[in-house]
Amino acid sequence: EAGVAQSPRYKIIEKRQSVAFWCNPISGHATLYWYQQILGQGPKLLIQFQNNGVVDDSQLPKDRFSAERLKGVDSTLKIQPAKLEDSAVYLCASSSGLPGLATNEKLFFGSGTQLSVL
Amino acid sequence: AQSVTQLDSHVSVSEGTPVLLRCNYSSSYSPSLFWYVQHPNKGLQLLLKYTSAATLVKGINGFEAEFKKSETSFHLTKPSAHMSDAAEYFCVVIRSPGKLTFGTGTRLTIIP
Numbered sequence: 001e002a003g004v005a006q007s008p009r010y011k012i013i014e015k016r017q018s019v020a021f022w023c024n025p026i027s028g029h030a031t032l033y034w035y036q037q038i039l040g041q042g043p044k045l046l047i048q049f050q051n052n053g054v055v056d057d058s059q060l061p062k063d064r065f066s067a068e069r070l071k072g073v074d075s076t077l078k079i080q081p082a083k084l085e086d087s088a089v090y091l092c093a094s095s096s097g098l099p100g101l102a103t104n105e106k107l108f109f110g111s112g113t114q115l116s117v118l
Numbered sequence: 119a120q121s122v123t124q125l126d127s128h129v130s131v132s133e134g135t136p137v138l139l140r141c142n143y144s145s146s147y148s149p150s151l152f153w154y155v156q157h158p159n160k161g162l163q164l165l166l167k168y169t170s171a172a173t174l175v176k177g178i179n180g181f182e183a184e185f186k187k188s189e190t191s192f193h194l195t196k197p198s199a200h201m202s203d204a205a206e207y208f209c210v211v212i213r214s215p216g217k218l219t220f221g222t223g224t225r226l227t228i229i230p
Contacts, residue, residue: 003161004161040222040223041222041223042208042210042220042221042222042223043162043208043218043220044220045217045218048217056217091161091162093162106164106167107162107164107218108161109161109162109163110161111159111160111161112161
């Protein structure tokens with residue numbers, strides 16, 4: 001089966017510029033996640049979608065980050081304006097899980113977008 | 119709150135020797151624990167998962183992990199390291215469906 005697709009693979013911008021990342025999950029997967037992985041750290045959940053609705057965005061810096069999944073399939077994550085500390089790999093993941101399923105639901109990750117803010 | 123602590127940020131072993139990557143967890147109840155592997159420029163891949171069915175869990179590529187409640191540990195092991203095992207390994211606890219809390223990672227280096 002096709003995996004989780006992300007683009008671009010790399011992005012270099014200057015601080016205060018805006019940037020957008022795209023993710024296409026595995027076909028049929030209802031749940032989509034965006035994670036931020038800063039160098040030397042484990043990934044941290046930014047936002048979780050269930051179909052086209054937000055389930056959890058408690059860790060999303062909403063003053064500069066936004067995300068949408070309008071048709072319940074692919075998703076975009078935007079940063080505007082970017083700061084130096086936003087330099088990280090942004091990972092998209094998906095799962096077939098629905099609310100109430102077991103906590104051992106498997107997530108499938110994309111290869112990520114590596115963002116460098118100069 | 120549930121969390122995991124990976125005790126080593128970097129582990130180096132010679133090819134053909136055993137691998138031990140250590141992880142301790144903190145949880146007020148029986149947790150769901152995973153190990154993920156991240157090869158350079160590739161997505162995170164699930165190695166194995168513990169869901170209370172058996173304390174010794176076998177995963178892909180010859181890896182296994184043992185859940186020890188008395189020690190609050192979930193260490194990852196492999197009897198014989200291969201060059202292709204060089205990667206970053208993450209211990210993960212599940213807070214709720216789909217909500218993963220990652221450890222800080224252990225970088226495994228294999229010495230030829």
